[in-house]
Amino acid sequence: MSLGNTALRDEKITVETKNLQCFRDERCLFAPISEEVRVGGSLEVKGRNGSGKTTLLRALIGLHRQTRGSFSISTSFLYQGHKLGLDESMTPVENLVWFQALNGRRANQSSAFRNIDFLGLSEKADTPCQFLSAGQKKKVSIARWLDSDKKLWLLDEPFTSLDSESSNVLVSIFDKHLVNGGSIVYSNHIDAVYTPSSEVRLEPVELEDIVEC
Template sequence: MIPDVSSSKNLFDSKIIFFVNKLVYYLKTIIMLEVNSIYLYRNRKQVFKDFSLNLKNSEIILLEGENGVGKTSLLNIIAGLIIPNKGFVKICKKSIFELGKQRKKKFTYIPDKNCLKENLSINENLKSWLKLSNLSVNNNDYQKALKIFSLNGIQESLVKSLSQGQKKKVALTKLLFSKSKLWLLDEPLNGIDAKTTTTLKKVMVRHLKQNGSILFSSHVKSNLKLTKRILLKKIKKKIKF
């Protein structure tokens, strides 16, 4: 009797699909970022009181709120640039301060403030960042990245000669080289034109499809499919010390 090979193959294929689906589900339940009960005081004012959030793989969270409510402060806390008065931040289940040199591999932070060196060219700025981030990119991929944000042709220009929108595009190009799963973006949609906005959204969506996570702040309306919106509000109570 000839064995039913097609039946065995279908069973094998079904098992593969089952395990792939289980793996995809597991990856999406991994907590990439944990902000636990953060308190922050600035100039005798409370900025955060018992603030918490979790961000999983393939999730994107938008921080909303008027100027001065703490959107940038929160991103700086997560990046380890500000130490909160109370509470902790974990990335991939490790304290931000335990990561040490691994920080650059675990997350990429693009602040709203221009951190480029004005007297260096676009190329010099990007290649300096790549070196500091311990990233290597072949010339073909490097040129492709420049083209995505329309920086090809002006890559030898000094940053100080660029418009604010062009400077923002130089900073955003770093995302195309990033190998980290977590992106922290402060006002990434601010100061860029419609074409660049569309390009950035495509880059963000691709990152999410690759099991990446994004926490970003913005006051610009976006049609991105969000996991969650968090509205930050000012705490008016003054603190007595």
């Protein structure tokens, strides 16, 4: 287990796994992992396509039940999967206001415009999302995170579809969230964009692990 930044060792643990494995159709996807993420810390889950990164994130929030080992989450969380959860008939601003309402917050169009502008989408603020590019849709989903009060972010491939400039903006969003007492667990299969507190690579199951499964 890698804790990364030693300054985090006295902080509260928000996510912990102990010998966790995930299965699909009785097939073990990866060797056991034991990791912990603390307040102010981030964990990058690496691995090739099909290695189980998405399945692991879904298992952590209870959407995938075929597991062995143990895991726990001790704080409120936001989960963003591959599906962005946008209503494509609505504009970016309308989607953000809708997201605010879904989270029990008062609709704040000014905040929605501000977040859209921060992601460089002010010219598309009133354009239905169905007419946006994949990268622009991704930025709309990221803008929603800025309105969330959840301390833990669980993100599936957050840097996918982003150009280098947008990736740098996302890095700054990550840094601010961690400084404000948040935690992040995210999957990634592209070249290094962000330097996390720690990382884990999902490895194929070896023979001895197959016996254990």
